[in-house]
Every structure is written in structure tokens, then in C-alpha cells.
Amino acid sequence: MTTTHAPPSQHTAPNKRTKISLEPYLYLLPHAVLFFVFTVYPIGYGLYISMHRWDMLNPNQVFVGLEFFRNLFTPGTPQFEFFWRTLLNTTFFTVVSVPLLVASALGLAVLLHRPIFGRSFFRAVFFMPGILTVSVMGILWRWMFDNQIGLVNAARDLLTGAAPIPWLSTEGLAWIPIVVGTIWWTLGFNMTLYLAALSNVSVSLYEAASLDGATPWQQFRFITWPMLTPITLFVVITTALASFQLFGQSLTITNGGPSRSTQSVIQYITEEGFTNSQISSAAAMGFVFGLMMLILTGAQFRMMARDVTSSEGK
Structure with a gap:
């Protein structure tokens, strides 16, 4: 009679406490230090400044709470008048320049994607202005639209004999060199993105x-435009954010004039902080404007994610 022996019972070893490895955190440490030093600390220190009547010559700073933030939302204060006026100027520039930048970049990309003669040369020509600094670009377009000796007025005089147009000192017209110069300066980058997508x-x-x-x-x-939808959303988002950061073009071409009609919100914040020596007020403006940009960016990325998800569903 054969006796069947049951296999010896296997006892599960008790779970040992998981050992936490510090190695991944050591790799993250350099970035964490830089992030804290150059992002977290400046934001916190700026918030601290915005809540005090800051005087760099006085070691004792007076705490005022949200006074400088209230000034931005109180009609009749200079901060309310100029902050929202320059924000409206910046919004106008963004609304005008972004569609032109996207449409012109897309049109050039479609044209230069074709096997035409000199395609590489024209691609380089349209991309090269982007390597210039904003100061060089601004001086160039200020000279071209100068009221008296500008190239545009000289060409008008040569072709039609008409009197010079005071581009830089006329409200409304002063935006033309800023918008046209910005398109000429940044067109090549968006064009390159579209060429890669095509x-x-x-x-x-x-x-x-x-x-x-x-x-x-x-x-x-029915083919090109639907296939370019993701890159178009990316171009619109990055171009809009860059346009809201308008500073160098209006500073070098018109210096915010005439009568602050082309002054950007960042230019006014800089003036408030360093020209008017109102550091606390400028810090409060920076926080309000930064919060607006965060909301705008979040809305745009949410729209982009929804569009990409719907495209994948199809």
C-alpha cells in the first residue's frame, strides 16, 4: 500500500518593510535646488515685497498687507489707470499679431514645402531675422518708419511725392512698425515648426x-489643415504667450508712445519699479499679471488636450 505524503507546508515569509532608496532623489536634488533658488524663493520674496512699503534704503519695511493689490482694482488711482490701459494695449497687440503670425507662417510653410527652385535659400532668408536680438530689430524698424528720414517715407516720396507720415508719433499708426517688425522677426520659427509637421x-x-x-x-x-491641427494649437499657445510678454519692441521702436498708446504692461511694470521707485507696487502688478498668464495658459492647454483627445478618438 503506497502512502501519499502531503508536501511540506510552505510558510510565507513575513513581509519585510520596503527599504526606501535615496538614489532617485539624489538625481533630482540639483534640479530641486535650482528650482527653489530661482523660482520658489523669488516668488515668495516678491510676495513679501508686495505686502510691504519697500524702501531699499530703510532696513525696516512697513507692512501694508494688500494695499498695493487694492490700488490695482480701485478706480481713480494711477496704478489702476495705467496698469489696465497698458494691459489693454498688450491684449490689442496679441489679438492683432497672433492670427497674422500663424497665417503667414502656415502660408510660407505650405509654399516652401513644395519642390521649388531655391527652396533652401528662401527658408534660410525667412528664418534668419529670428537670430537678431530685440534691440537690433527695434532700432532697424524704428529707422525704417522714422517720421522724417525713414525708408518707408522715403519710398513714398520717391513713388508718389506724398508728404511724410508721422508713423511713430500718431496713435494707431505707431502700432504698425511694432506689429510688422514682430512678424518679420519671429515668422521664421513658426514657419520651421509647420515645415517639420508638413x-x-x-x-x-x-x-x-x-x-x-x-x-x-x-x-x-481636408488633408493638410486637419493634419496640422496639433502643431497649430502649439503655435497659437506659444505665440500668444510671447505676444503678451511684449516689451523690447515697443520700448525700442516707440518707447511706449505716443501718450502711452503702445506701452505694454511689462514696460509699465518696469517703469513703476525702477523709474518711479515703487518696488512694492510693481511686485503686486507682476503677481496679478502672472496670475492672468497662468489662467490663460491653463485654458489654452486644456483646449489643446481636449482637441488631441478628440482627434485620437476619431
């Missing part, structure tokens, strides 16, 4: 559309 569109889609009798406009509308 290279990923399969040629077979256009070949199939041609066989079905689709016109060039129909190919662009």
Missing part, C-alpha cells in the same frame, strides 16, 4: 485625393 504628412494622401479629383484648395482643407 514633412510628416503622407504623400499618398495627396495622391489619392488627386485621383479623386480634389482641387489644391480641397486638399489643403
Whole structure:
């Protein structure tokens, strides 16, 4: 009779406490230190300054709470008048320049994506202004639109004999060199992004559309544009954020004039802090403007994520 022996019972070893490894945190430590020193500390210190009547010559700073923030929302104060006026100027510049920058970059990219003669040369020509500093760009366009000796007025005089137009000292017209100069300066970057996106569109889609009798406009509308939607959203977001940070162009071309009609909000914050020596007021303005940019960025990224998700669902 064969006796079957049961296998020896296997006792599960007690769970040992998981040992935490410090190695991953050591890799993160350099970035964490830099993030704290250059981001967290300046933000906290700026908030501290905005709540005190800051005087760099006085070691004892008077705590005033939210006084400088209230000034921004109290009609009749200079801070209320000039902050919201310059914010409106910046918004106007963004609303005008962003569609032009996106449309012109897309048009150039579609044109230079084709196998035309000198394609590489023209790509380089449109991209090269982007390597200039904002000061060089501003001086160049200020000279071109100078009221008396500018190249634009000289060309008008040569072609039509008309009197010079005071571009830089006329409200409304002063925006033209700023907007046109900004488009000329930053067009190449967006164009390069679109060129990279166009290279990923399969040629077979256009070949199939041609066989079905689709016109060039129909190919662009139903193939090119839908395929470029993700990069278009990225271009719109980055261009809008860059436009809201308008500073160097208006400073060097018009110096915010005439009558502050082209002064950007960052230019006014700089003036409040360093020209008027109102450091606390400038810090409060910076926080309010930064919060607005965070809200705008969050809304745009939410829109981009929703669009990408819907595209993947299709």
C-alpha cells in the first residue's frame, strides 16, 4: 500500500518593510535646488515685497498687507489707470499679431514645402531675422518708419511725392512698425515648426485625393489643415504667450508712445519699479499679471488636450 505524503507546508515569509532608496532623489536634488533658488524663493520674496512699503534704503519695511493689490482694482488711482490701459494695449497687440503670425507662417510653410527652385535659400532668408536680438530689430524698424528720414517715407516720396507720415508719433499708426517688425522677426520659427509637421504628412494622401479629383484648395482643407491641427494649437499657445510678454519692441521702436498708446504692461511694470521707485507696487502688478498668464495658459492647454483627445478618438 503506497502512502501519499502531503508536501511540506510552505510558510510565507513575513513581509519585510520596503527599504526606501535615496538614489532617485539624489538625481533630482540639483534640479530641486535650482528650482527653489530661482523660482520658489523669488516668488515668495516678491510676495513679501508686495505686502510691504519697500524702501531699499530703510532696513525696516512697513507692512501694508494688500494695499498695493487694492490700488490695482480701485478706480481713480494711477496704478489702476495705467496698469489696465497698458494691459489693454498688450491684449490689442496679441489679438492683432497672433492670427497674422500663424497665417503667414502656415502660408510660407505650405509654399516652401513644395519642390521649388531655391527652396533652401528662401527658408534660410525667412528664418534668419529670428537670430537678431530685440534691440537690433527695434532700432532697424524704428529707422525704417522714422517720421522724417525713414525708408518707408522715403519710398513714398520717391513713388508718389506724398508728404511724410508721422508713423511713430500718431496713435494707431505707431502700432504698425511694432506689429510688422514682430512678424518679420519671429515668422521664421513658426514657419520651421509647420515645415517639420508638413514633412510628416503622407504623400499618398495627396495622391489619392488627386485621383479623386480634389482641387489644391480641397486638399489643403481636408488633408493638410486637419493634419496640422496639433502643431497649430502649439503655435497659437506659444505665440500668444510671447505676444503678451511684449516689451523690447515697443520700448525700442516707440518707447511706449505716443501718450502711452503702445506701452505694454511689462514696460509699465518696469517703469513703476525702477523709474518711479515703487518696488512694492510693481511686485503686486507682476503677481496679478502672472496670475492672468497662468489662467490663460491653463485654458489654452486644456483646449489643446481636449482637441488631441478628440482627434485620437476619431
